[in-house]
Amino acid sequence: MSYCRFxxxxxxxxxxxxxxxxxxxxxxxxxxDQWGSFHAFSTVExxxxxxxxxxxxxxxxxxxxKEIEKDDQKNFMVxxxxxxxxxxxxxxxxxxxxxx
Ligand SMILES: [Zn+2]
Numbered sequence: 737m738s739y740c741r742f743x744x745x746x747x748x749x750x751x752x753x754x755x756x757x758x759x760x761x762x763x764x765x766x767x768x769d770q771w772g773s774f775h776a777f778s779t780v781e782x783x784x785x786x787x788x789x790x791x792x793x794x795x796x797x798x799x800x801x802k803e804i805e806k807d808d809q810k811n812f813m814v815x816x817x818x819x820x821x822x823x824x825x826x827x828x829x830x831x832x833x834x835x836x
Contacts, residue, residue: 746794757782
């Protein structure tokens with residue numbers, strides 16, 4: 737789902753299926769990024785990024801900030817749970833399972 741598109745804002749932000757918030761075709765992202773998009777792996781990171789857009793005088797609707805904060809758990813908590821589960825189970829090294 738997307739939080740805003742170019743029709744209504746100067747940014748196009750959506751939750752990517754890869755597990756990150758994507759500022760698509762971002763005009764301030766690093767030129768080395770071959771996709772030309774900013775990828776945020778946390779809600780805070782994207783809010784910082786969108787604030788940078790605003791500081792440059794670009795239009796980012798207030799609703800975007802609200803929406804990504806509202807969806808923070810949905811967007812990112814699942815991944816965090818996965819990681820804590822991995823910590824509990826340990827992981828395999830050279831075919832041997834290591835656990836704590
Ligand atoms: Zn951006």
